[in-house]
Amino acid sequence: MKLKSQINNVIKNAFIRAGIEHEPMSVSEATKPEFGDYQFNGAMALSKKLGKNPREIAQNILDNLDLTGVLIKAEIAGPGFINLWLNPLWIGAQCQTALEDERLSVSTRENPIRVVVDYSGPNMAKQMHVGHLRSTIIGDTLANLLTFLGDEVIRQNHIGDWGTQFGMLIAYLEMKDEDGSVSLKDLEQFYKDAKGEFDANADFANKAREYVVKIQSGDAHCLNLWQKFIDISLGHCEEVYEKLNVNLTRDDVRAESFYNDDLPKVVEALATKGTLQESNGAQCVFLEGDEVPVIVQKGDGGYLYATTDLAALWYRAQKLGAKRISYVVDARQGEHFKQVFRVAKEAGFVPEDVKLEHIAFGTMMDKGGKPFKTRDGGTVKLIGLLDEAVVKAKETINNKEDYSPEQVDELAKIIGIGAVKYADLAINRESNYIFNWDKMLSFEGNTSLYMQYGYARIQSIFRKYNAPIEGEIIIGDALEHRLATMLLRFEDVLNRAAVDASPNQITTYLYELVTLFMRFYEQNPILKGGIDEEVKMSRLQLANLTAKTIKQGLDILGIKVVDKL
RNA sequence: GCGCUUGUGGCUCAAUUGGAUAGAGCAUCAGACUUCGGAUCUGAGGGUUAGAGGUUCGAGUCCUCUCAGGCGUACCA
Incomplete structure (x- = not known):
């Protein structure tokens, strides 16, 4: 559910009743539990416009705030913050609804758009190496996420299959x-x-x-x-995709060679527009403000990757009809994309209303903070890295005797690959990150195993309980209140992550959710003796919704869960 | 040289895009178990957000400069 919008609506109605003729800014999550669940900071921003004291404005909003549905309490604090408390009855009911819905109350877009996500893009002359990991899994996550939110996603694997x-x-x-x-x-x-x-x-x-x-x-x-x-x-490559649990197939391949016939047309079109200039024998587009031109044809008549990218943009915007085109490519190519996007728009290959974005990401570093290489300085092959992850994951499995050898192998795969992916996706994609086996295979902190453990722990509750669950979710204490609120934030988090194309917002959310659940579970027993039946039912359902949310979140990241660890 | 980018406790990372006392994990120290899975939870210490100015009611976040690192700088992709 769109929790923020719900609260924003309440604020908006208060604005109308208070006679404030401005669109209210959005509420944000409270920074501390003492400050309630959400806070509205707009009063300070409005004070200049209205020429009034911010606390006065805040009071006016407060006086007109409806505290009978979504909200139950509101307070003014500091220079004019309005702290908002959600109504526990309402939260409980919303969690109940989410639990009964396959999509956990995450709505699909009212106005879905067609999106091209360009990712992975290996070179056919060589084996995939660690440099391809981030593009492949960040891109895949973005594609999964947008698909889940209802956009029409076209995955494009722009493989390098052409050239000398x-x-x-x-x-x-x-x-x-x-x-x-x-x-x-x-x-x-x-x-x-x-x-x-x-x-x-x-x-x-x-x-x-x-x-x-x-x-x-x-x-x-x-x-x-x-x-x-x-x-x-x-x-x-497909072997790697299979191991990585990445949704790329042969149908998604649009190789460089695919655009070969269009390359002369690109140059021709640019010439017709009059944007083309010859410089040192090469055909170039000089962009205002840029020193270096975009070269679309070499002195010897050959084409370049800028030409191919222009042809691809043309194809994606015109033939595929994409309204958003996202390139998940290394940050080092920032300038290239900035230029190519400009040329494509100025030449009209891509309509103005199409959003072009370079989803840039940083480099994977070794422990010493240097680019990740083998001992002799070569590139680390991706397949080898993934195999190593599975081997290492196997070592972390505690009670191997509880499983058949096949189960151990399967478990090791899920844990190992999940750990590598999660560690990567959990980091703000734009910064470089340090690759560390021990950290990613740890059960502590913001790791895939902590999530997996949380999930498995909940499954264990249900294995033990194994009976029908009836009754309502009743928010009993502050911790349950926070857990339930966190659960209801899921859609807001996904939407935000989709806009920013940043998977780490999902991992951060999942980590907070699982941490909160662990605390809740520690403090609020479920199956132990002496628990009221009503309370037990309510807590079981909260646990269930938590598990479902973890599973759905990890699923978007392309990480599998297991019922038993 | 020019351009892009990064700089947050000892280490690895956050910070809801300008909001309150900058949060987590690891490591360190101190607690909670006849374990609803302790692979957990509770608590403590640890910060002039590289530095200096500026804008603002309010800055890790925006602007300017300085310092330090990374990357890119026309016929590779």
């Missing part, structure tokens, strides 16, 4: 290909070997260059080799 290196690779594939896929098991090694051959063997190098031209001109033999190479390479 493929001439070399397919020439080498042809040379080495006795029976195909075997030699491609390790793409990294294959690339190195091909490069070695390229440097050592002049005939081979010539052939490689020749093959570049041949692919681009549509030579059937070379295209066939190329296709084979891409299929295998993409297969490796």
Whole structure:
């Protein structure tokens, strides 16, 4: 439920009754329990406009505030804050409603839009490395989130499958290909070997260059080799997606090569608009205020990635009809996207009302704060990292004897992968973050395991109870009040996270929720003796709604839960 | 050089986008168990938010400068 809007409505009505002719600003969550559940800070902002003392304005609002439904109490504090307390009866009823709803009372958008989320984007010439992790899981989370909120999401995996290196690779594939896929098991090694051959063997190098031209001109033999190479390479990526529990399929692939035919059209269109200029032999767009131009065609006639991105923007806005296009790409490419977005809008490839955004993220660092590399300075392969996570997760499982070997493996997968994903998503995406196995596989603090533990603990209650639950949710004390309020905030949090494209708002929320539940559970027994039946029923339902909310939240992050840890 | 970006307790991160006394976890110290799963909970110490100015009723957040780090700076993606 949109809790904030509900409270805002109450404030708005008070404004009308008080005769204040301004749109009230939104309430915010109280910073401390003593200050109530929510607070309204608008009186201070209004004081200048109305030429009145803020406390006077606050009093006027307070006098006109309806305290019979959503709210039960309001107080003025400090320079003119209005502290608001939610009505426990109302909260209880709302939690009840949420519990009965599959979507936990999270509404779907009234005006859904079509959104393109561009993420992952591996290079087919090489194996996926840790640099692809963040784009893949942040993008996937954003796509999941928007889908859940009711937008029409089109996932786009803009894989790098075009360019000069493929001439070399397919020439080498042809040379080495006795029976195909075997030699491609390790793409990294294959690339190195091909490069070695390229440097050592002049005939081979010539052939490689020749093959570049041949692919681009549509030579059937070379295209066939190329296709084979891409299929295998993409297969490796899919293995990673599968492990990561990421919702990317072959249908979501729109490779660089897909836009190949459109590249001349992009340049032509820019030329027609008159925005194109020749500079040092290259075709460029000079943007006002920018020193460096956007180069769309090289001196030798070749196209660049800016050209491809422009073609992709064109396609996504015009053909796919997207109203929001989100690029989940490394922060280092900020300037590139700023420029490309400007060109696309100024040239009319993308209509004015389409929102273009670069969802930038920072770099993954090692313990020493340096970019994450292997000992010899190479890139860390993603698949290896994920396998290691599963191995390490297995070590953390306490009572292995309670499970079959298959169950242990399954559990290790869920825990290990979940830990890696959660640790990444829990951090403000724009900052760099330090990768630390011990921290992410800990049960303490804001980690996936703490959430999993909280969830499993609640499931354990229901395994023990295992009988029908009847009755109402009755908010009995301050802790239950806070827990219930937190549960009702779920939709607000999701909406905010969707606007900002920041998964860490979801993780922060889940962490607060689970912490609150643990405290509640510690203080308020459920199945112990001497508990009134009514109270027991109410607490069981609060626990149930908590579990469902954890599960739904983690599901959006692409993290699975288990009933038993 | 120019541009972008970051700087918050010993460490790793938050801070509802300008709101009240800057919050968590780890680590340290002190508590709570015949465990509804203690993989938990309660409490304590620890901060001039890199520094200096400014705007504002109110600044970690906005502006200016300084210092320190990271990244980018036209025919790779």
